[in-house]
Amino acid sequence: MKSFVAMLALCALVTTARAEQAESAPKRYAPSDMLAIAPGLAHYTDSVLFGDVWKRAELAPRDRSIVTVAALITNGDIGQMGPHFARALDNGVTPRELAEIITHLAFYAGWPKAVTAVGIVKGVFEQRGVKPEEIAAVDSPLLPVDNANETQRTAMVPREMGDVVPALAGYTRNVLLGDLWRRPGLAPRDRSLVTIAALIAEGRSDQLAFYIGRGMRSGLTRSEISEVITHLAFYVGWPRAMSAAPVARAAFVAAARPRDRSHNTAPAGKSAGK
Amino acid sequence: MKSFVAMLALCALVTTARAEQAESAPKRYAPSDMLAIAPGLAHYTDSVLFGDVWKRAELAPRDRSIVTVAALITNGDIGQMGPHFARALDNGVTPRELAEIITHLAFYAGWPKAVTAVGIVKGVFEQRGVKPEEIAAVDSPLLPVDNANETQRTAMVPREMGDVVPALAGYTRNVLLGDLWRRPGLAPRDRSLVTIAALIAEGRSDQLAFYIGRGMRSGLTRSEISEVITHLAFYVGWPRAMSAAPVARAAFVAAARPRDRSHNTAPAGKSAGK
């Protein structure tokens, strides 16, 4: 009996979250429960988060959905995933791209987070009547490996890592960089968005510079990256977003140099150098 | 069918957690399930955590509840929130303060954590018969901005951050510091407790020193801050608590200096300086 009440509480949180998505009313985004219980939070939700941040032109709604969804999966926010998966579909992320974001995050946030997300996206796909052919495997060839990628590959697998964890270096070369990043289901630019969001969500600023650089080579602008950090302040909290700011600054400076030598300061090597 | 069994397991954990709150028996705090399954954990729960830590005079039960609740929300410990929200009410945290803690954490742990907490606190408020007027919005004016706050505001928004993420710098100035911290629903001292707990829970020692200093200016004593760290070792684990210890030491030393120049080493700037 008590457990039943407890379960209702658990369900309520999911219901509450779903209401976030009801954007038909002009300026009311916060669900009525939130308005009754935490009117301050409802106020900021209406006037700042949905009334302002999500509408800023610096980052497209589709991109905002990609980073939001990536942050939720990485941080295991199971109660909020369903409505944001649906919102991502509304904002132009295709079902196949959503599945590919989850697959990408298996590597950057861990398998458990991805498997959990599959269970939740399943419910959203059913509710939306997504057809099997919209998400079935396709036989497209992998994207080509270009020279920049080769440089990055070298950068990602410092010799030192190969000495200490040779198997992980191998999986990084053959599976992560040699296969996952080349899958055609999600553009490299969008994979960079997902990865940057995951790293900020995990608070891993040591490896963030590398992926910001990679994202810029794939077409992300400074303005977009800056806005990703601003957007994520609301989805993973101010502290992690603020820690990302100086890293972005350093990455912007590095990207502006005539010759990119960022592969000399690869993530793992950087940590080791401390 | 299988999913039903799985769901029962999920409910069981909530039930188990609820029992924590049954403190009528003199020395038995651990629920009977825990005693049967993990007697070692039950032993430490009874003899150390509830039998000793929670009773230490260095931090009031109300403050312990504030930091516990903040840590649970920040770390997304959904199964344990309900009983600790109820315990917080028992320990003198008012329903309005609890809602304000959640609102505060939307900014320091991210919106998803706060929205999830709203769903759970709703169930607790219903169970306790909290009346709408106890949590309805009030029309009190914002707390005044004092000089110390102005200094902090400058410290929190280093010029460098404004260059890289100007929008985030703006929200920090106008919403976070200019509005949230000035809301009358929660004393600045208690907001500091919540923020310090969130930062320790997230393992963000780079920004902790700033908020320990701010907390001390709002009335937190060294002894209380030290006890917050001790208490949180049990709620977020030893490693994050131990990482907080040297930061606290540095903040204590800085606070003892005749002239506080801590605004020269603002969080983001500090990270950048590495």
Add this chain to the structure above:
Amino acid sequence: MKSFVAMLALCALVTTARAEQAESAPKRYAPSDMLAIAPGLAHYTDSVLFGDVWKRAELAPRDRSIVTVAALITNGDIGQMGPHFARALDNGVTPRELAEIITHLAFYAGWPKAVTAVGIVKGVFEQRGVKPEEIAAVDSPLLPVDNANETQRTAMVPREMGDVVPALAGYTRNVLLGDLWRRPGLAPRDRSLVTIAALIAEGRSDQLAFYIGRGMRSGLTRSEISEVITHLAFYVGWPRAMSAAPVARAAFVAAARPRDRSHNTAPAGKSAGK
């Protein structure tokens, strides 16, 4: 009604996860839902994670289960714990050891994670018909304190920490090192595995070196530690595993020195030294 649909989604994820455990078919590990929704993830699950990583000889299946379970509990991956607890039992972790792993993690990941895990392991024990005497408290004496342990104790409680958080220093000496690590229910080597996995899962590389050194003194080999990092890349994501690599390298170098002076660079002291 809506909440019911939402709940079904929540259950689906647990069901989906359970299927991971069905390893009777020769090469199909991914559940059919995953295959339909995220075929890329299913491909990597079958061909890399279960078809390759879990089968590598460098780390025994029992050890892989120990680090997997420790990572899931530490990161609060509630949807994936049930099947992996069952898998751990299949791989030779005894029910009592599993309970002791949870107890150990109360200290290294926090009480809420452990209490949540107790609720989930309860369901698994019931499903497997684990008998009360298999998990009941035993009256074995604590393991002896050896000289190496004494050195570690000194290392873990630097004078500085005792100044700032004396109570935590006391609990570290008397409860964590003086009692928990000496409990006979889990071998010191296995406690090291659990602790190393928890630290990598939390992304706390600052305290990892100390525990890798301790693990090696308890019998963990370099090859096993390297494989733990590789295995965890799949369970907590690449970024945290990559951050662990240079720490492991430094710990290996330190362990190879004729005289181990690692107690001069204790975790908290190291952070403070920055």
